[in-house]
Amino acid sequence: MVSKRNRRNVSGILLLDKPAGGTSNQVLQWAKRLFVARKAGHTGSLDPLATGLLPLCFGEATKVSGFLLDADKRYRVTCRLGQTTTTADAEGELLSERPVPALDADAVAGVLERFTGEHDQVPPMYSAVKHQGERLYRLARRGEEVDRRARRVSVYAIALVALGDDTLTLDVHCSKGTYVRTLVEDIGEALGAGAHVTALRRTGLGPFTGETLVTADELEAAAEQGYEALDALLLPPEAGLTGWPDVNLDADSAHFLCQGQAVFVPRAPRADWVRLFGPGGFIGMGVLLDDGRVAPRRLMVSKSSGEKRV
Template sequence: MTFRQPQRDRLHGVLLVDKPPAWTSHDVVAKVRRLSGERRIGHTGTLDPNATGLLVLCLGRATRLAEFMTALPKTYEGEIALGVRTDTDDADGNVLEERPVPAFDEARLRELEEAFTGELLQRPPAYSAVKVDGERSYALARRGEAVELPPRLVTVYELRLRRIAPDRLGIRVRCSAGCYVRALARDIGEALGCGAHLASLARTEVGVFRLSQAHTLDQLAAASAEGRLPELILPPDEGVASYEAAIVTPSRAWRLAHGELIGPSPRPWRPSELARLYDTRGEFIGMGRVLETGHIRPLKVIAETG
């Protein structure tokens, strides 16, 4: 039994897109489907319509890895407008309340950075994709129904705040999947006693990927017209490069590719740790999970067998 990597002309891999404002993440996916002819495309973390920046797309067999990329930490930069609360916690919403912005100094910003770093219980915005009894929260909110979502545990790995105007803060945050920067802006405003909303937002990093690597929609359209779009597709395993790698013998690679447990692994792993799986030739097999016994269970297989 041999392995063969997915054919390049079938566009299996990862595509980095610089999402423009006023486009939904779904709009971008639909556009890339038209440009590429590939139907199996998904993104790895929604950006709000007026947010910009890095949108990581999975194409073809790489869609099997979307859940692992979605779980990666993400970095955002933006601005917080102080003294104004909105029903969406961003600039698109209706104003609920206006309050004067109190005096505060740099020391207070450092206190806020410390208070909002680490594991936090965060209440998602009412206008969000969180489901309530099977329905999206934003759909309920648009109908005027009261929505009070329960807080969820999120992690803020790094937070930087700076005063850029009397009523405005610059924010840079690296956070876990599921963290709403809109909610973070809202809560920072409440901590200052004046309320706030997120005025602008750009995603700059997802895992190992940076916004500087991304392509605009115009660039993608030009590449498609010139037949160069496949050149912009990154190998599937680059999307999960943040995870540790496990290299296995050909016989074990065959077993993994057919859904069998292997191991135990000779190297120490944390129980439940995720791993990128490769054979000794360096070919990517897929993703697996290390069990408490040290055995590796395949989760998603990318390599084709033949």
């Protein structure tokens, strides 16, 4: 067991291919131990059943994690038609069973189209949402059910990937806070059969949509080789902000900005948020003020000096 004093100030984003079976926090703590990292956080929970993209932010990259939490998500989900369960996935107990009507791709596509756009979605009881300070899934395990407030979510696209006699595979692009299990339940009801999730894989999150993911085995193999091999797997913190316009500052402007002062930048991009770069590289995140100046909001700290980067 490494003491807190001896943990590393490593920074970066790991695009982990989460294995099935563990919670997102369990996976995070495991990776944090391998990196011997002082600070780490994940960017949105995946169900234990789920696999796929789980960006883990270490050190200064945790300042980016909040923006990734708010980002849109992409999933590939496989559903079992004709059965509903207590958890809306394969880990729950069977609730009901019905015959599956004959379905063709055109009929399914027509139903899926009704579920795109904005919707009010009620979080499932088996979820991490809190009710009076306690997670809903803890209440559900005790057999309790409480009223949940509906949340406004957006489903940008649903595509049919495969259709079997009693199975359905879909690609879903949705906003944060969307429960794919609930979406599958609703689609199953609309198809007249009911449904639950048998496999769920996150394929994209915000700017990360096609990158090669690091598997658990690859991470453990890198850990055996040492810190250099581990750190080579990390993306820089600014990779989590791809798509934001860049503002490049000279040394003087970077110095004043790192002191908390807004600076004037000629021909600054018109955007709410920008990535800030100085002569030494990525400085942090800033906003454009109405008068044309750029103001700092979240700044990176140098590992060597403990001071804000210039």
